[in-house]
Amino acid sequence: MSRHLTLGPGSEFDAVRDLLARWGPSAIGIGDDGAVLDVPAGSRLVVSTDSTVEEVHFKAAWLTPEEIGWRATTAALSDLAAMGAAPLGVLLALTVPARWRGSLGALAEGIGAAVSAQGAPIVGGDVTDGDRLALAITVLGHSRRPLSRAGARAGDTLYVTGALGGPGSALAAWMSGQVPGAAARARFAHPEARIAAGQWLAAHGATAAIDLSDGLAGDVAHIAHASGVRCLLTLDTVPCMEGVGISEAIVSGEEYELLVAAPAIDVRAFAAAHGGLALTAIGEVRAPAPGDGADVVAEQGGARVTLPRAHDHFAEAR
Numbered sequence: 001m002s003r004h005l006t007l008g009p010g011s012e013f014d015a016v017r018d019l020l021a022r023w024g025p026s027a028i029g030i031g032d033d034g035a036v037l038d039v040p041a042g043s044r045l046v047v048s049t050d051s052t053v054e055e056v057h058f059k060a061a062w063l064t065p066e067e068i069g070w071r072a073t074t075a076a077l078s079d080l081a082a083m084g085a086a087p088l089g090v091l092l093a094l095t096v097p098a099r100w101r102g103s104l105g106a107l108a109e110g111i112g113a114a115v116s117a118q119g120a121p122i123v124g125g126d127v128t129d130g131d132r133l134a135l136a137i138t139v140l141g142h143s144r145r146p147l148s149r150a151g152a153r154a155g156d157t158l159y160v161t162g163a164l165g166g167p168g169s170a171l172a173a174w175m176s177g178q179v180p181g182a183a184a185r186a187r188f189a190h191p192e193a194r195i196a197a198g199q200w201l202a203a204h205g206a207t208a209a210i211d212l213s214d215g216l217a218g219d220v221a222h223i224a225h226a227s228g229v230r231c232l233l234t235l236d237t238v239p240c241m242e243g244v245g246i247s248e249a250i251v252s253g254e255e256y257e258l259l260v261a262a263p264a265i266d267v268r269a270f271a272a273a274h275g276g277l278a279l280t281a282i283g284e285v286r287a288p289a290p291g292d293g294a295d296v297v298a299e300q301g302g303a304r305v306t307l308p309r310a311h312d313h314f315a316e317a318r
């Protein structure tokens, strides 16, 4: 049996045939009006969607088409990591202006590499014309006990995967007309979705998780508010990429590292299970002070410091 239905005639379907040829076994069951998927018995379906838009999330001059495809797909898959879910499939809605048509194959290569790295088959999608390149990517996953932002409890420790600051550092370089360093650029262009880490952490007692898309300083507040707790960050312990300072690292967005709350986790066992990926304790969860509500406080060198405001997509340009 073919892995796909036979598609009808026309240039749009020729383009889809070309995509399917590039994706090979990374795409399954394409060509019907909808995808039909099995969710393992006893598991919940976990769904998320994410958009990457030219001139909003990246400039064409910064990245190769392969990198644009990889990055957009990884950003979407990262939400499954934050939920502790295993991937079931990916749906792609691609808006491809005429000037990008010649790069569609290269974009598809990046998308295919990202889905195959996580064992998340492409199960459907749509390609349309438009004014700007845009990749709207829906990810489907499953978990018996999905993680949420809302489960952190007083007494938990806050942990973060990896080292922060690379994407923010690359972005700052580009925005000031400079060329970012290779390591920082790679963290922006080729992030990793911490899918295996998310499932491991869920299985080892994590109570809450979020993937870092807006920066640690802003994203920790989502856990604090969703869980109704106070989060204390000890900035001296936050792992920063080499050459990046703490004040830059905590506002660096699009990291796609995981921030989790959990009772004590064996960080050496975590690293051993994830090819040496670091898991670092960076703070603790406390009960909110009476009348004080949920919030985030930070300390550096033993002194209380104020965290910067988070990135807000709808805020006026600053």
Ligand SMILES: [Mg+2]
Pocket: 078, 079, 082, 210, 211, 213
């Ligand atoms: Mg997220």
